[in-house]
Amino acid sequence: MxxxxxxxxxxxxxxxxxxxxxxxxxxxxxxxxxxxxxxxxxxxxxxxxxxxxxxxxxxxxxxxxxxxxxxxxxxxxxxxxxxxxxxxxxxxxxxxxxxxxxxxxxxxxxxxxxxxxxxxxxxxxxxxxxAGENSPLLTVSPDEFSRDELDFEGLADTKIHRALLLARLRFLHDDFEAAAEFARQGLNLPSAIFNYRVARNLEQVLERAIAQLNSGV
Structure with a gap:
């Protein structure tokens, strides 16, 4: 040009x-x-x-x-x-x-x-x-995520990355049970073997969520 x-x-x-x-x-x-x-x-x-x-x-x-x-x-x-x-x-x-x-x-x-x-x-x-109050990122359940019921319309590039982001989002909003479940799903994906950094972050979210659940907070 x-x-x-x-x-x-x-x-x-x-x-x-x-x-x-x-x-x-x-x-x-x-x-x-x-x-x-x-x-x-x-x-x-x-x-x-x-x-x-x-x-x-x-x-x-x-x-x-x-x-x-x-x-x-x-x-x-x-x-x-x-x-x-x-x-x-x-x-x-x-x-x-x-x-x-x-x-x-x-x-x-x-x-x-x-x-x-x-x-x-x-x-x-x-x-x-x-990016709203009722964003699907805030409302999708772990079960819906596991069944791939939500079309992310290209947002986030892999399922393990999406699992990490959803786990972090739920933890941020004090939904520790959902945070733990999203983290578990991410860690159970075959790609977790090859994505060390993401897997480690998922482990950290899971550990923190379980700690919050055990503390009764």
């Missing part, structure tokens, strides 16, 4: 897409934006393709009180989408999707308009569903 086309794309982001982010309550600049809701941090990122002529919108959802993907506690006002424990990409069904365009201003304008409309029609409902 030429420098002129790149500048045109950035201008259309500023004029069309970024105002839609701000209208939805996000703050930030250039290509990174954030919003904090009770219990959650949400991060948006506009990602360009390596060869140009495409872009994507990454959505990160992070439960406040949990460590980030690097196992560090992060300031929610500064969090980036790649640090969020749950992440997806804006698209039909919030699947892996890229908006394509050519070098002309007309195709760039059309692509940014499509992305803006999809953010309103798909992205905002997706965020409200997963």
């Amino acid at each position: 030429t420098e002129e086309s790149a500048q045109t794309l950035e201008r259309h982001f500023r004029q069309t897409l970024v105002p839609a982010f701000r209208a939805a309550g996000f703050v930030g600049s250039r290509r990174n934006f954030r919003k904090i809701r009770p219990g959650w941090a949400i991060a948006l990122n506009i990602q360009g393709g390596a060869l140009g002529r495409v872009f994507a919108i990454n959505i990160g959802i992070h439960p406040l009180g949990l460590p980030d993907t690097m196992e560090q506690m992060v300031d929610p006002k500064k969090i980036m989408h790649w640090q969020c424990q749950f992440s997806s990409r804006l698209g039909p069904g919030c699947s892996d999707f890229w908006f394509s365009h050519r070098s002309s201003e007309a195709t760039i304008s059309s692509a940014v308009a499509r992305a803006t409309a999809m953010f309103a029609d798909v992205g905002e409902p997706f965020i409200r569903r997963w």
